[in-house]
Amino acid sequence: MRTLLAVVTGPPTILLTTALVVLLCFWLLVAAGFTSVGSFDADANLRAWGMGGVPVAVAVSTLTAVAWFLSVGGVLLLVVCAPPCAATGLLRMVLPVAALPVAWRLTCLFVRPLHRLFPDEPGPPARGRARDRADHAA
Template sequence: MRTLVSAATGPPTILLTTALVVVLCFWLLVAAGFTSAGSFDADVNLRTWGMGGVPVSVAVSTLTAVAWFLSVGGVLLLAACAPPSPATGLLRMGLPVAALPVAWRLTRLFVRPLHRLFPDEPGSPERGEVRDHVGHAA
């Protein structure tokens, strides 16, 4: 347990931990009814990032959570498998940076099935609109 807390609160993963705490607080506010899940969607279209069709809050929350899990998991794996050394320290510092593009790709896969839950979002397929295998309108 001490290793997990150390991995989550150590540098530089603390940046993703802080972002995850902000995300959790936002969703607590949504659950309490003080705000809505679509409060950040004024004129943002995530289609260019491959995450269109869901509210921005859902996409960013998923991205943050996946990046945090990848970063903390990588740090824990390094702690278990690699002896402490300067090279291990450099790898640990690079893990959150490397986790972000991987998390973005995984988030694109995770939000794809959610499109039908949010039919009014930009980037959602319109009713009756035919999509090809890549997701472009045919």
């Protein structure tokens, strides 16, 4: 338990832990009715990132949670399995940063089936429809 607490509150994983705490506070505000899930939808368009079709809060929450779990899990494995040396220390610093692109790809896969739960959100464009619209406009 002490190792887990050290990894969660240690650098650089503390950045993702802080983001996770902020997200938990946001979802508590949503549950209490002080704000809504769609609060940030006008601020960002997630289609370009492959996460369209769900509210921004859901996509960012999923991304943050997945990145946090990958980062903490990877650093825990490194602490338990690898001998302490300079290379391990460097890898421990790089691992949370490397978890972000992996988390982004996994989040794209996770939110894709969720767009059916949010019918008000525009879904990702189908490949054939965009081409058909371009042909009809010409």
